[in-house]
Amino acid sequence: MEQYRNNPRNEGSGVFTAVPHRSRCPFKCEGCAFNEGRSYLEPLEETLPNVPEPREMRYRVVCINDWHDSSNSHLEIVQGMRGYPLRFFNTIVPYFLHEFDAPVVLTLNAREDTDTKFWQLEEIPANLMFVRFRVNTWNIKLLWQAVDYYTGTRRVPLILDWVEYPKVSAIPTGYRKYYKADQHDGRRIWRVWFEEWRRVADLFTDDILVYTCGRGPRRQDRLCRNCGNCLREYFATRERMLAVMAKAEGPKLPQRQAEDLRHARWRDRLDRGFRKGGVQEGCDATAALL
Numbered sequence: 001m002e003q004y005r006n007n008p009r010n011e012g013s014g015v016f017t018a019v020p021h022r023s024r025c026p027f028k029c030e031g032c033a034f035n036e037g038r039s040y041l042e043p044l045e046e047t048l049p050n051v052p053e054p055r056e057m058r059y060r061v062v063c064i065n066d067w068h069d070s071s072n073s074h075l076e077i078v079q080g081m082r083g084y085p086l087r088f089f090n091t092i093v094p095y096f097l098h099e100f101d102a103p104v105v106l107t108l109n110a111r112e113d114t115d116t117k118f119w120q121l122e123e124i125p126a127n128l129m130f131v132r133f134r135v136n137t138w139n140i141k142l143l144w145q146a147v148d149y150y151t152g153t154r155r156v157p158l159i160l161d162w163v164e165y166p167k168v169s170a171i172p173t174g175y176r177k178y179y180k181a182d183q184h185d186g187r188r189i190w191r192v193w194f195e196e197w198r199r200v201a202d203l204f205t206d207d208i209l210v211y212t213c214g215r216g217p218r219r220q221d222r223l224c225r226n227c228g229n230c231l232r233e234y235f236a237t238r239e240r241m242l243a244v245m246a247k248a249e250g251p252k253l254p255q256r257q258a259e260d261l262r263h264a265r266w267r268d269r270l271d272r273g274f275r276k277g278g279v280q281e282g283c284d285a286t287a288a289l290l
């Protein structure tokens, strides 16, 4: 395995990326730089798995699988990442959210759903950090519906994440005027104009739970240290989780003890899941971290 590389976007932010899988993400969302050979980890065959040294992450937040999916080999990933005390997961699959033992980000409209539908969670688990919506200039109506669903009575933060397209043919003809060609690690991509990016962000200025991933569409605008959404929501989610744990164990139990008990239960449930044979192949969740 090559030396660990952090995502350049995270530099100086206190967040480090981990991709514990050995292969490309099987979901292959359109516009995903990781799957389209545009990521900072290329060539993937040589760099995966890409995980930081746990001893250096004791006081740093580890973002697991922002370039992959934590529901792929789910149980193995959850167990394998316990070496990072401050961690959160990313997924496009809504079925295992409550089984992650840390905060989790759910992408609402991945793959072919991007322009047509989004996951509508009936119950909001305490560890849901925020929901991520893949935006383009022709799915704004769907975005309004998602904002209405999540930030209204459910009070879940929603982050707008603009999709970049490697081919102009993926953009409907009438919307190409809002995009311009740019370079990403030597490859051509089509990225929304700043004016359109700003116009869409401004639609939601009255909703304090809607944020944008980064401060603009260009690469230099998308540095995490200038944004801070993930750190803010990570710690807010931990507070919610701790409150739920303390409540579940009764008011007299000290918080730390409640947390330990809760983690023991998680472990027990996960172990039972393993015994049922729920582990898929294709992943190396860095056994060294276990």
Ligand code: SF4
Residues within 6 Å of the ligand: 159, 212, 213, 214, 222, 223, 224, 225, 227, 228, 229, 230, 231
């Ligand atoms: S939301 Fe902000 S902090 Fe999180 S990945 Fe995007 S730019 Fe980084």
